[in-house]
Amino acid sequence: ICLYLFRVAAEAGPHHILKMYNTNGSVVNISPQLEANSVDSYYRLEVVASDLQSQKIIELKGETNSPFFTVCVFRLRHLENKVTEDVGKTPDIICELKSQVESFKRKLEVLHTNKQTVVLTKSPVSTFSLSRAALTLDSVLCCYSSLQVTEEVREHLKTPIFDNWQWEEAEMLVLLQVMYTDLDFLTAFNIELEVLQNFLFEVYCHYNNIPFHNFQHCFCVTQMMYGLIWLTDLRNKLGRIELLIMLTSALCHDLDHPGYNNVYQINAQTDLALRYNDISPLENHHCAVAFGILAKPECNILKNLTTEQYKHIRGGMIKCILATDMARHNEILNKFKVMQPVFDFTNKDHKEVLMKIMVKVSDISNEARPMAVAEPWLDCLLQEFFNQSDTEKLKGLPVTPFMDRDKVSKPSSQTNFIRFVLLPLFTELTKLFPCLEQHILEPVRGALEYYSNLERATKEEEVTVKP
Numbered sequence: 001i002c003l004y005l006f007r008v009a010a011e012a013g014p015h016h017i018l019k020m021y022n023t024n025g026s027v028v029n030i031s032p033q034l035e036a037n038s039v040d041s042y043y044r045l046e047v048v049a050s051d052l053q054s055q056k057i058i059e060l061k062g063e064t065n066s067p068f069f070t071v072c073v074f075r076l077r078h079l080e081n082k083v084t085e086d087v088g089k090t091p092d093i094i095c096e097l098k099s100q101v102e103s104f105k106r107k108l109e110v111l112h113t114n115k116q117t118v119v120l121t122k123s124p125v126s127t128f129s130l131s132r133a134a135l136t137l138d139s140v141l142c143c144y145s146s147l148q149v150t151e152e153v154r155e156h157l158k159t160p161i162f163d164n165w166q167w168e169e170a171e172m173l174v175l176l177q178v179m180y181t182d183l184d185f186l187t188a189f190n191i192e193l194e195v196l197q198n199f200l201f202e203v204y205c206h207y208n209n210i211p212f213h214n215f216q217h218c219f220c221v222t223q224m225m226y227g228l229i230w231l232t233d234l235r236n237k238l239g240r241i242e243l244l245i246m247l248t249s250a251l252c253h254d255l256d257h258p259g260y261n262n263v264y265q266i267n268a269q270t271d272l273a274l275r276y277n278d279i280s281p282l283e284n285h286h287c288a289v290a291f292g293i294l295a296k297p298e299c300n301i302l303k304n305l306t307t308e309q310y311k312h313i314r315g316g317m318i319k320c321i322l323a324t325d326m327a328r329h330n331e332i333l334n335k336f337k338v339m340q341p342v343f344d345f346t347n348k349d350h351k352e353v354l355m356k357i358m359v360k361v362s363d364i365s366n367e368a369r370p371m372a373v374a375e376p377w378l379d380c381l382l383q384e385f386f387n388q389s390d391t392e393k394l395k396g397l398p399v400t401p402f403m404d405r406d407k408v409s410k411p412s413s414q415t416n417f418i419r420f421v422l423l424p425l426f427t428e429l430t431k432l433f434p435c436l437e438q439h440i441l442e443p444v445r446g447a448l449e450y451y452s453n454l455e456r457a458t459k460e461e462e463v464t465v466k467p
């Protein structure tokens with residue numbers, strides 16, 4: 001079995017380069033011809049994580065220490081079944097090997113985690129630096145002038161079926177400009193085109209290159225907000241200033257997100273948690289970064305407004321962005337539920353809660369999009385979740401259960417989220433705007449059915465596979 005495991009380890013893939021040494025320290029060839037090892041003449045397996053900038057050494061002594069991997073697990077299970085048939089019970093040696101396979105698997109996962117941490121590590125308070133320069137302002141400006149945004153694209157941009165995966169980041173910046181233009185913000189608030197372009201580019205630069213809370217997410221949330229504004233005819237129900245608050249809040253709501261949520265910030269006692277006294281540290285940060293960008297005159301799309309208007313927008317954006325902290329989800333939804341039957345578009349409190357709900361709906365609206373658009377987003381989200389829970393394990397912090405790769409699957413993650421978060425929220429908004437039924441409620445119901453079926457099928461498969 002050890003020989004077999006070594007061979008599998010040698011084929012472990014690009015992230016794990018393995019070298020094996022004998023007790024004299026000489027490298028030995030991992031092959032089926034390898035001599036049997038023992039407690040005294042053991043092999044040392046060195047896992048060289050070539051692109052991880054990290055090295056771990058695991059010693060393999062006789063049969064008492066062994067490697068890992070899924071294939072091994074299957075092999076062992078097969079062997080166990082065979083032996084159980086012959087002998088009537090699982091021999092101790094097989095149980096021991098199983099636990100060693102698990103332990104080795106965990107070690108490799110730690111190595112893999114190191115890699116992700118290296119890639120993702122960026123000081124969470126690294127604001128106002130143009131650290132990410134995949135695009136230059138010049139290249140974006142070039143795209144502004146060369147991209148023909150047809151009437152068809154402009155109309156498509158107003159719908160939740162818009163597919164973000166088809167567009168480059170520079171193009172998204174152009175599309176964001178179209179949103180500000182087509183809502184008449186440039187004329188209504190005397191925004192110079194160049195200032196808007198600088199602002200959008202700075203926003204782009206302050207999103208991090210992380211799996212989920214990145215510029216693409218910012219674009220999707222803003223585009224969903226834009227779509228909702230058109231679908232619900234909010235232009236005729238709210239003031240332009242409220243629309244500007246909602247769209248700009250959506251745009252800025254995750255600025256400089258570090259890829260680790262509030263619970264992590266608080267448990268790890270990060271700079272952000274210290275700075276904001278554990279009170280919505282991320283959302284406070286996103287908002288502070290937004291106003292840091294607006295503080296630069298060349299990016300200040302609000303500079304031609306009166307002090308009164310500026311204060312109104314600042315107050316509104318702070319409320320909307322802070323409302324995206326999911327810890328406040330029930331508080332905000334319950335407020336809206338109470339108002340909804342007597343909703344009054346001229347009532348200041350009612351408008352305020354509606355604006356928060358609109359930003360929240362847009363923020364978590366991936367499942368309202370077509371499956372081909374939504375599913376890759378779930379992969380991105382789980383990648384970020386797993387990265388956090390791996391880091392929590394590594395640092396001995398409490399592990400967030402819905403982020404734990406050992407506990408969560410795509411279907412289980414979505415069925416619960418759709419049932420307990422999305423449907424109650426979307427249903428309430430749909431009561432106020434019945435036209436949203438077909439645009440956001442139906443696709444979400446479809447997604448629930450899809451993931452429920454998948455969950456059921458997986459469970460049935462598990463039952464049949466089990467010996």
Ligand SMILES: Nc1nc2c(ncn2[C@@H]2O[C@@H]3COP(=O)(O)O[C@H]3[C@H]2O)c(=O)[nH]1
Pocket residue numbers: 261324325326363364365366367378381413414417
């Ligand atoms: N399981 C699940 N969670 C989601 C989905 N979309 C958003 N979320 C969660 O909702 C949260 C909204 O706020 P955050 O951006 O902090 O983090 C987001 C995720 O934790 C989804 O499609 N599935």
Ligand SMILES: [Zn+2]
Pocket residue numbers: 217221253254363
């Ligand atoms: Zn978000």
